[in-house]
Amino acid sequence: MNKNSFVLGLKAGLSIAIGYFPVALTFGLLAKTSGLSIWEATAMSIFVYAGASQYMSLTLISKGVDPILIVLNTFVLNIRHFLMTAALNEKMQSEKRWIKGIYAFGITDESFSVLATRKEEKIGTSFAFGVALIAYSSWVVFTAVGHVIGANLPQFLQAAMSIALYAMFVGLLVPSMRGNRKVVMLALIAAVINGFFYWTGILSTGWSILVATLASSIFVEIIYVRHENRKRISEKLKGV
Amino acid sequence: MGAWYWWTLIGMAIVTYIPRAVPLTFLEGKELPPVVSGVLRNIPYAVLGALIFPAILYVQEGNLLFGLIGTIVAFTLAILFSNLMVIVLGTIGVLAIYSLLF
Incomplete structure (x- = not known):
């Protein structure tokens, strides 16, 4: 593991962590109001780790939809990641399959965007672990925090922070457009x-x-x- | 929630992990035809276009103006600065001031 490139990865993933903060906090809060215990809510963020799917599942759970349908919907929502990870594979440094299988768990729309728009020819495994870890930690920790405090950020801040991930996407895209x-x-x-x-x-x-x-x-x-x-x-x- | 919740969660975890892991592990060390790898190299920028638009306009339900201002600020900052943190925090800052005022 290259320590230096891991730290650089953590840094590159920081804007994802900031963007996940309000989304995860709200998820924790909504999970609580949907009747999920803190363990149930946090476990979903730990094991599923997919924002849109988790939000969708809350809606479906509270409507009493068949679990099989929830799983199917989750799959449909995540099919696009086949495309993203196939594209990312072209840019990743060659690595043992089981190691790639670990950081693959950390690939989301956001970490994919941060990794795939890097200027360097090949991306190191340690860098990918750095990006994935900081984003994942933010998601899991703030899910739990949202459930515990059971309240949201002040309205103006919540509204303003809802732009964070999109501002990040714009910030990744525009320099490449030049x-x-x-x-x-x-x-x-x-x-x-x-x-x-x-x-x-x-x-x-x-x-x-x-x-x-x-x-x-x-x-x-x-x-x-x-x-x-x-x-x-x-x-x-x-x-x- | 009952045991069914945990089964649902396991199911969701599996179907979320498969699309993430299968391409990265199965394609390892494989040389794809130039046409395919050409298309794959385009994916990141196309994805960003689709992730941004039109969702960025609807970050606040029922308040299109809010999304529009956010879009303009984010693009302006991205053109002026290349630092990602400046763009993200700057856009949040401007929108925070805006929602405090209006």
């Missing part, structure tokens, strides 16, 4: 498609993000491969 038209196109097209699914209500959030991401990534790749082929052909012709 001077890179491909990145701009990828993000814009995915955003437009996702907006379309959201407002028409054709797809649920989990599917919508998955389809929008995949469609944009494939479309832009086709354009760029064609563009490069054409450039190569015209260069060849000039050479003649």
Whole structure:
């Protein structure tokens, strides 16, 4: 384990930890009002560790929905992570499978975004552990805290902090956009498609993000491969 | 909650872990065709686009203006500063002041 890169990972994950703080706190609070004990609530954050799924499960539990349906819904909501971890794998340093199996547990939309937008060619295992650990700790600890104190942050702070994770996504995206038209196109097209699914209500959030991401990534790749082929052909012709 | 709660939790944990772990472990050491790895390299930026929009507008239910201000502040700070913490804390700060005032 590279200690230095682990600490750098902790630092890089700090903004996730800040963003998780109000979300986890509210989850703990809602879990309490839904009738979950502190152990039941915290155990969910420890073993499931997926914000959207956990919130959804509270709604379904309080409606008395069949547990099998809750599990199915959770799976659907998380299918997009297949795509994210496949993409992340291209960037991760080669490592023993069981070790990758451990930090894989810490991959969320947020830790994926922080890791996958790193400038370096390959990301070290220790760095990934750092990012995952600080985010996970925040999620688990503040779930418990939310349940214990059973109250939320002052309204103005709660409202303001609800932007944190999105501000982080913006902060990860914008620097990569600079001077890179491909990145701009990828993000814009995915955003437009996702907006379309959201407002028409054709797809649920989990599917919508998955389809929008995949469609944009494939479309832009086709354009760029064609563009490069054409450039190569015209260069060849000039050479003649 | 009864025992069913713990079974539900175990089920949720398994179906959440599978999509996280299967690609990272199964694809280890495998060389993918250039087209596939080209598409995979695009994923992070497309994901960010889809994660941000339109959800950022709806961070406060029924208050579109709040989300809009947050969006503008976050993008402005991201253009001006590259430090992630400055962008996150700055956006929170501006919105905190805004919701205290209005």
